[in-house]
Amino acid sequence: MIAMVCLGNICRSPMAQVVLSDKVDAGSLAGRVLVTSAGTGDWHVGNEMDRRAAVTLSAHGYDPSAHRAEQFTVSWFDDHDLIMAMDRSNHRNIGALAVGGDTADRIRLFRSFDPLAGDDLEVPDPWYGGQGGFDDVFAMIERTTDEIARCLDALLSEFDSPST
Numbered sequence: 001m002i003a004m005v006c007l008g009n010i011c012r013s014p015m016a017q018v019v020l021s022d023k024v025d026a027g028s029l030a031g032r033v034l035v036t037s038a039g040t041g042d043w044h045v046g047n048e049m050d051r052r053a054a055v056t057l058s059a060h061g062y063d064p065s066a067h068r069a070e071q072f073t074v075s076w077f078d079d080h081d082l083i084m085a086m087d088r089s090n091h092r093n094i095g096a097l098a099v100g101g102d103t104a105d106r107i108r109l110f111r112s113f114d115p116l117a118g119d120d121l122e123v124p125d126p127w128y129g130g131q132g133g134f135d136d137v138f139a140m141i142e143r144t145t146d147e148i149a150r151c152l153d154a155l156l157s158e159f160d161s162p163s164t
């Protein structure tokens, strides 16, 4: 399993989850890789996706309706091979929960897979802005998940999979 993680789990990480899930399900790893998402914070647990995030996904043909927010806890290291942080603060907060072994190695910045990232490896938090921020985040997610889906097999084979 692969987890997408942001702060609230109502904007960035659920968008990345839905988009990558669709791509995995359309490829050779369908049924063998599950994509999940969580927030490091607990404020929105149980909530649907932010309306702006949902509208953005729908406009591009993705279905946002199944999402309910969850919080990332230490037990997520047990059943996830890879944990993708949307920004450096998320990465730090997840890393603070890492429990040894290879757990720290399994935490990556999502945009480290973005072919257009340059020096900027963060997905900006669109929560306080307008629709334009969600459109920008969607474009990052679309191209970054293309790259992740392309190299997923190799990526997952780096680890002793607790699960697929």
Ligand code: 4NP
Pocket (backbone or CB within 6 Å): 006, 007, 008, 009, 010, 011, 012, 013, 039, 043, 125, 126, 127
């Ligand atoms: P996300 O955006 O981390 O992309 O889900 C946020 C959503 C809610 C809050 C912060 C960021 N909040 O402070 O409630």
